[in-house]
Structures are given as C-alpha cells and as structure tokens.
Amino acid sequence: MVIIYWLLVIVMLVGVAGAVIPGLPGSSLILAAILVWSFIQNFTGVGWVLGMAIAVLVLSTLIDFLATYWGAKQSGASKWGQIGCFVGLALGFFGLLPALPFGGPLLGMLVGPFLGAVVGEFLYRKDLEFTQRAKLSVKAGIGIVVGTIVGNIIQGILAIATVIIFLVSTWPTVHS
Numbered sequence: 001m002v003i004i005y006w007l008l009v010i011v012m013l014v015g016v017a018g019a020v021i022p023g024l025p026g027s028s029l030i031l032a033a034i035l036v037w038s039f040i041q042n043f044t045g046v047g048w049v050l051g052m053a054i055a056v057l058v059l060s061t062l063i064d065f066l067a068t069y070w071g072a073k074q075s076g077a078s079k080w081g082q083i084g085c086f087v088g089l090a091l092g093f094f095g096l097l098p099a100l101p102f103g104g105p106l107l108g109m110l111v112g113p114f115l116g117a118v119v120g121e122f123l124y125r126k127d128l129e130f131t132q133r134a135k136l137s138v139k140a141g142i143g144i145v146v147g148t149i150v151g152n153i154i155q156g157i158l159a160i161a162t163v164i165i166f167l168v169s170t171w172p173t174v175h176s
Contacts, residue, residue: 004040005174008033012163019159020152027057030162049169056162060155071147077140080124081117085144088116113148117141
C-alpha cells in the first residue's frame with residue numbers, strides 16, 4: 001500500500017509540473033491520482049480532499065482562460081491575437097514552427113504563443129502603417145504571453161497546495 005501511495009504522489013508531482021508547463025496534464029493528473037487513492041481507500045477519509053481537487057481542477061481551467069484574457073485585454077490585443085496565440089501554442093507543441101528546428105516542444109510552447117499572437121495581431125491591424133502595426137502586434141504578443149505565464153504560476157501554486165493538503169490528510173493513515 002505504501003508503494004502505491006508513493007507512486008501516486010510521484011504522479012501528482014508530475015501533475016504539479018504540468019500545471020506550470022503548457023501542454024502537459026496538470027490538475028487533472030493530480031485529480032486522477034487522488035481518485036485512485038480514494039478508490040483504494042473505499043473513499044474513506046478522503047472525500048473533502050477529493051472535492052478540493054475537483055474544485056482546483058475547475059478553478060485552474062477558469063484561471064487559464066481568465067489570465068490569458070487579462071493579458072490580452074491589458075495589452076489591447078484583438079481576438080485575432082488570442083487565436084494566433086493558441087495556434088502558435090499548437091504549432092510549437094508539435095514542433096511545426098519553421099524557425100525552431102531545435103528545442104523541441106518545450107521551446108515551441110514558449111515561443112509559439114508569442115509568435116502566433118504577433119502574427120494574428122499583425123494580420124488584424126492591416127489598416128495601420130507598418131511601424132505602428134508591428135509595435136501593437138509585439139505589445140499584444142507580450143501581453144498574452146505574460147497573462148499566460150501569470151496563469152500558469154497561479155495554477156502551479158494551486159497544484160502544490162492540493163498535493164500538500166493530500167499529503168497532510170493522508171499521511172497519518174498510510175504511515176501508522
């Protein structure tokens with residue numbers, strides 16, 4: 001039982017990393033590990049921890065969208081910039097950015113959203129002169145990426161808190 005417990009804790013730690021790194025499962029992985037432990041324990045004494053993990057998953061999803069929206073709004077980005085950000089994330093994740101033949105998905109997930117937002121915003125602002133268009137596009141790209149990073153940091157804090165609460169709540173039953 002102790003081995004299963006620690007394997008699930010390792011899965012949760014991978015979930016903490018996933019909460020911060022885009023493209024990896026985060027809170028959902030933590031929730032899945034807590035669900036497995038709850039099933040093993042016949043849902044005894046873990047109900048509130050499971051409820052909290054579900055709440056954190058919902059909150060993390062909401063934070064992800066709100067943080068990106070906040071970053072876009074603060075920088076004056078349009079819907080085109082936001083869509084470009086998500087397209088850039090997908091292209092970067094799958095290594096499809098021509099300028100990034102190295103670095104793999106992690107570098108692509110960092111650079112892709114910025115490039116996508118800049119391109120999307122640049123296409124949207126076609127009525128402006130080139131210099132002003134380029135400045136607004138870069139500003140929008142930076143705003144969206146900063147919002148995403150802030151959201152990921154908040155999700156990471158929530159994920160760490162969930163794992164700590166799980167450990168504090170279940171430790172006495174496992175090591176008694």
